[in-house]
Amino acid sequence: MRMTRQEFLKALLAAAAMPWAAAARAQQGSPIVVGATVPMTGPLSLTGKQYHNSLMMAEEDINKAGGINGRNLKIMFEDTQASNSTAVNAFVKLAQETKPALFFLSSYSTQNLAVAPELKKVQVPAFYAGGADAVAESGNEWMFRVRPADSVSAEGMVQCALNVLKAKKPGILYIQNDFGQGGAQTAAKRFEAAGVTVAGMEAYGQNDKDFSAQLLGLRGKGVDVILIFNYPQDGALVLRQAKLLGLKMPLVTSSAALVPAALQLLSPADLDGVWGVVDTFIDPAVGGRMQDFVERYKTKFGTDPDPYGLAYYDGAMLAAEGLRKAGTDPKALRDWLAAVKDWRGIGHVYSYDAKGNGVFDLAVVKSKTGTKSLELVQAIKLN
């Protein structure tokens, strides 16, 4: 059989296109990779495990619902431990080996700041949960925060002290890092703007275990409320030692001291006189998606979800929607995320500003007398 020139050219074209078509088909069937660098071991894993669990649950839910336009989502994890250098190495490893379409970074500002320059080189959008304003102020257009900035939390804590507790001589205790110092300074400025003088400010190191000097120092200055900017474990220890030292004034703690991991270290008596300004009041009684999330999380992991984990779940759902609508092109996905307004997650309503801040709502909570279950005192929405 003789082949005409036209047939020969068609066959040649088909042969040349075959590898490309195969590659396209393979890509069509291969999962979309998302990288997640979170603290899974070490002291920061107290909250880090929540992000890990929530992201795994989100991956399962997204894929069950049809994935991303027919392709599965695959989240690749690397452990950041409690170290900035490990966080950077984890990020670089994932970026080089798996080339993710998007990243989830840890909720620790110092790690976020350490990774930010690498992210800028890779140019892929990333969700992060560190609260420090410095992260957003650094102007990295690829970073999107999934929980309130520290200035928002500090503002909420000041509102709680002034409006709920009618503070006249507040004191501030803070962990000595980007998060604590930033939060304490913002709170001090907000008090000043409200015409209230901060009677005392005390700091402690991230690895400190004894806070008696700081707590008694604030009591000695006659403070009527203490605002505490803390991480989970040290936050729980501060609340416990405040009770052991017989402090009677109300304590207003930031979100971390009231996550389930920290609450398991406290007794109901330790929580007496403690108010918390938390990212989200996780209350299954409100029903709907919140109830569904809480119940499934508890069944799957045998523990209660915390607001940070919920923020990562929301972030994953938002990322999935972005990937469906804008595709995996990093610039297109970044632009889509930057334009998000009033996106309703389970924990928050997300609207991103020019600096990548997307969450401006908080909740004031308090434990029910004699128990460790929290109840909502006030919802706070900031502009």
Next chain:
Amino acid sequence: MTDFIQLFINGLAIGGVYALAAIGFVIVYSATGVVNFAAGQFVMFGTFAGVAMLLNAELPWPVGYGAALLAMALFGALFFAVLYLPLRKSPVVTIIIGTVAIGITMQNAALLAFGSWPFRLPSPVEGVNLTIAGATISAHAIAVVVVTAVMVALLWLLFFRTSLGIGMRAVAQDIQAARLMGLKVNRLLALSWVLAALLAGIAGLMLGPMWFADTSMGDPIALKAFAATIIGGFGSLPGAIVGGLFVGLSEVLGASYVSSAYKDLISFGIMIVFLLVRPQGVFGERVQDRG
């Protein structure tokens, strides 16, 4: 004044824990010439022995404490048999590096066994507060001070009133002479490690209710115990006690009356001053080679 009393007793309680860790440090150093860099992890193991017996096995207080201390004594003997005995003829620095390696292994073993979440180890006098001159003092803090004092008294009796303790001191002074005098040197050396582990166990059980039990708690204790030993005098038991209490008090009082941000700088700054001005510490003798 009220604040001072509270701070002073808290400082004494923390200092008591540092002192017990430092005594363990000194006993091992005096007997074997080895600086045990796993000393902080020994204390962490003591706390987790309490977690295992009191929280996991739910044993009653006296039985749980007894079982935890027995476990620590066995661990001390194991440490001697597995690390010291095989390496005893190697240069001391080899054994010291061995203690570093075992310390890291201990921390990771605890992480594997108990996970990274901390535990709240309760105190037998949980929730009991006393009022002294208007100051609220937790009964546990007072119990720690009392237990430390009792342990120091028992150690004095052991070392100065029993043949076993006198034998241990003889080994510490001159191992060859002790052997020539017919003392069972290996047994006495093993006892030094057991005693160090027991003291660390007691320190850990007392520390658990003051801090939370977590696998990274050993390092700061080792650093403070080390500072206490330098300040008190390397190799001196009274020095370890005074150094431990001094570090605990300077940490708490310094944070309150000088600066909370630089409280560690105060203890370590004093340690550096001692290293420069009086390297033998408060009670130490002039540095010389072991006999």
